Amino acid sequence: MSALAEIPVLSVNQLSIAVDNDGTPVPITDDVSFTIGRGEVLALVGESGSGKSVTALALMQLLGAGLRIARGEIVFETHDGFRTDVVRLGAKGKAIEALRGARMGMIFQEPMSSFSPIHTIGAQIAEVVQVHEKVGRAAARARAAELLGKVGIPDPVGALDRYPTEFSGGMRQRAMIARALICKPSLLIADEPTTALDVTIQGQILQLLRSLKREFGMSILFITHDLGIVAQMADRVAIMYSGRIVESGPVRDIFRHPVHPYTRALLDAVPRLGDIDRGRRIQPIAGAMPNIFDAPSGCRFHPRCPVRDMPRCAEKLPPRAEVEKHFVECIHGERELAK
Amino acid sequence: MIRFLSRRLAYMALTLLLVSLVSFVIIQAAPGDYAEIFAAQKAATGAIITLADIEAMRIELGLDQPWYVQYGRWLAGALHGDFGYSWAWRRPVGEVIAERMPLTLTIAFATLIFMYAVSIPVGIYSAVRRYSFGDYAFSIAGYLGLAIPNFLLALVLLYISQQYFHQSVGGLFSPGYENAAWSWAKVQDLLAHLIVPVVVLGTSGTAFLTRAMRAAVLDELNKMYVLSARASGLSPMQLLLRYPVRMALNPIASTLGWRLTYVISGAPIVGYVLALPDTGPLFLNALLNQDMLLAGALIFIFCALTIIGTFVSDLLLVLLDPRIRLE
Numbered sequence: 001m002s003a004l005a006e007i008p009v010l011s012v013n014q015l016s017i018a019v020d021n022d023g024t025p026v027p028i029t030d031d032v033s034f035t036i037g038r039g040e041v042l043a044l045v046g047e048s049g050s051g052k053s054v055t056a057l058a059l060m061q062l063l064g065a066g067l068r069i070a071r072g073e074i075v076f077e078t079h080d081g082f083r084t085d086v087v088r089l090g091a092k093g094k095a096i097e098a099l100r101g102a103r104m105g106m107i108f109q110e111p112m113s114s115f116s117p118i119h120t121i122g123a124q125i126a127e128v129v130q131v132h133e134k135v136g137r138a139a140a141r142a143r144a145a146e147l148l149g150k151v152g153i154p155d156p157v158g159a160l161d162r163y164p165t166e167f168s169g170g171m172r173q174r175a176m177i178a179r180a181l182i183c184k185p186s187l188l189i190a191d192e193p194t195t196a197l198d199v200t201i202q203g204q205i206l207q208l209l210r211s212l213k214r215e216f217g218m219s220i221l222f223i224t225h226d227l228g229i230v231a232q233m234a235d236r237v238a239i240m241y242s243g244r245i246v247e248s249g250p251v252r253d254i255f256r257h258p259v260h261p262y263t264r265a266l267l268d269a270v271p272r273l274g275d276i277d278r279g280r281r282i283q284p285i286a287g288a289m290p291n292i293f294d295a296p297s298g299c300r301f302h303p304r305c306p307v308r309d310m311p312r313c314a315e316k317l318p319p320r321a322e323v324e325k326h327f328v329e330c331i332h333g334e335r336e337l338a339k
Numbered sequence: 340m341i342r343f344l345s346r347r348l349a350y351m352a353l354t355l356l357l358v359s360l361v362s363f364v365i366i367q368a369a370p371g372d373y374a375e376i377f378a379a380q381k382a383a384t385g386a387i388i389t390l391a392d393i394e395a396m397r398i399e400l401g402l403d404q405p406w407y408v409q410y411g412r413w414l415a416g417a418l419h420g421d422f423g424y425s426w427a428w429r430r431p432v433g434e435v436i437a438e439r440m441p442l443t444l445t446i447a448f449a450t451l452i453f454m455y456a457v458s459i460p461v462g463i464y465s466a467v468r469r470y471s472f473g474d475y476a477f478s479i480a481g482y483l484g485l486a487i488p489n490f491l492l493a494l495v496l497l498y499i500s501q502q503y504f505h506q507s508v509g510g511l512f513s514p515g516y517e518n519a520a521w522s523w524a525k526v527q528d529l530l531a532h533l534i535v536p537v538v539v540l541g542t543s544g545t546a547f548l549t550r551a552m553r554a555a556v557l558d559e560l561n562k563m564y565v566l567s568a569r570a571s572g573l574s575p576m577q578l579l580l581r582y583p584v585r586m587a588l589n590p591i592a593s594t595l596g597w598r599l600t601y602v603i604s605g606a607p608i609v610g611y612v613l614a615l616p617d618t619g620p621l622f623l624n625a626l627l628n629q630d631m632l633l634a635g636a637l638i639f640i641f642c643a644l645t646i647i648g649t650f651v652s653d654l655l656l657v658l659l660d661p662r663i664r665l666e
Contacts, residue, residue: 127573131571163661
């Protein structure tokens, strides 16, 4: 699957994002590195506060006030020869604006509030085309209608003149996808796009994203905390804990052979059919994720880790072990991967 | 949409009716009636008036009828612009008011335009550059504007324009233009005279609206749709004007009705201080002289203007916000 192309569309290298705490920067993600190949879906998985959404926002230089990229690079390269380091582009100006919405698209968790309630759906989608391309209003509207049709909205031409409040949550998320894809971006960043939706609608949206991915030949960074979605959508997965990627690799490898104790704990926390018959109970992970202002030394998971080796785990960061694109950051990593 | 408008119109008519009743009650509240006042005046000039004369006059004027008949007559007259007779002016109330109303309206509208023209851009600026030097400067100016009483500001501005600009501020025209035919020079003269009353009447409203606009824009800037528009590649300026500002205008537009009330009810004292020949001093004097038909008519007209202002702001909201249209 991931052998679609040699050069990844996105490679994030040692990205650190810091929050300004009364003048002193406190890192909220640390040394985050991953790549996304062409046509590939990478799932970035983690609990709330693990830094996954902040990482997604940083990819388009959309970090909020007080947050900034402290270190690292975000190399973005598309098939037409366009290559840039998003970190160097900065958060302001024409260069980054030309990238947003055109070469990278983004959809968000809240389809309810992602559209302005007082502008028509059509105006808000057509506007993206007009911002990026020299096209007239009529042509932009025609494109918007075409995209609305593609994302499965009935009567797309009529939908142009409707307001977001007239759409259901699922319809709004479809419209959001149309808005993100109208300029045919090479990378779609989807930040928990189905979290706010009913399970049945969730399935439809995932199905839609899969078919659009094939049609547009794009790559997707899928941010989620739902391992079920990872199994359905992703080619590869990266597990984030307290601002660091602790394990990453092809979905099959990770699901069949999780190595990091946090990944194992996450998988144990997923309910499965037949659990009750087998007398199995969901295993919650003891403790809570550390506060970023008070992060533990060494491996950040060690206070909650069932297999920790003290005091080694608390002294320094564990080394990164790798076997066939399966990366783990754990002192037991090497031994476990070899199994 | 049509249902919404007709419902609003019906409410408006109902409110006007209630307001007319209140105005009538105020007219009646003064001690003595028209016949007695008339008699007292005549007596003061030395004429001999008997109780029978007063009674005859009461019957002639319909003052012996129950209150609802009197109210009905007054209301019917008011709807035709006939508000009765002002004994202080010895002329029909309608005529006296008609002379001065255009000026009151001119000042009120100029003040409204001034308030919105200043507060909207300043509010946007203060929100976008929050905690900047400019934001603080405007905030301080705003609090001063809110805190200074109108009449004091009027006196200070009178002094300044007299002393430093050699501009006569009392009234609306320089002495030479008062009776001149309308010309560009006369319009300029009028505008120059409008500045002081407009600033005096508009300052605290402007300060208030600026704070409201700033808060509304700040609120909108944190909304999810702003982030999603940024993620679509809109530049900060395009985005600001298209979404947050447009949204923030709704609460501002909805207050138009009571802004108008505020301007009109603030006008009498300012008009008095600045010696403007508008309805302000007219109203004040009517109350002082117990010229109740004139006072009642003015109250009724002021209230009617406010109700119309509220209706206009409802209409604006319908135009600005599709969610109201769709209901």
